[in-house]
Amino acid sequence: MSKALATYFATVNDIPDTEFKVEILEDGPIKKVSVNGTVYDVDYNLGGDTIHSIIMNHKSHGVQISSVGDSTYEVKNKGDYFQVQVIDELKKLRLSRTSSKTVGRQVIQAQMPGVIQKVYVKVGDEVKAGHEDGERDPYADRWSGERGVYQ
Secondary structure (H helix, E strand, O other): OOOOOOEEEEEEEEOOOEEEEEEEEOOOOEEEEEEEEEEEEEEEEEOOEEEEEEEEOEEEEEEEEEEEEOOOEEEOOOEEEEEEEEEHHHHHHHHHHHHOOOOOOOOOOOOOOOOOOOOOOOOOOOOOOOOOEEEEEHHHHHEEOOOOOOO
């Protein structure tokens, strides 16, 4: 199987604790899409502002898809109604990092190698936005308003 052009994660409100991994494998008139590892050939056209024509397995579906908020969509198909949250790979990674409730010693791995030249806090110090310890931290403006979260 080829590398995905894009990867998304979808959750449906009526199906708790279920996540669908959706990968766009090929783009074009007929798209190749993988949903949780099952590959589909999908013919897709936008028929208006919210009406989408989807042909899959030789069956046509007129699906109404409306955005109702940040990454949330209402999906209506033949009388069925779903509310779906869709996020991309990067947002999922960011959410997993910020939502973790870690306690104790943590190992931080940089995505780019480098050398730590100065540490602006001591062991046990509480880190807050705008924290300064004698010298100006050149990256202090990148701290978020939440305690201890560096962006």
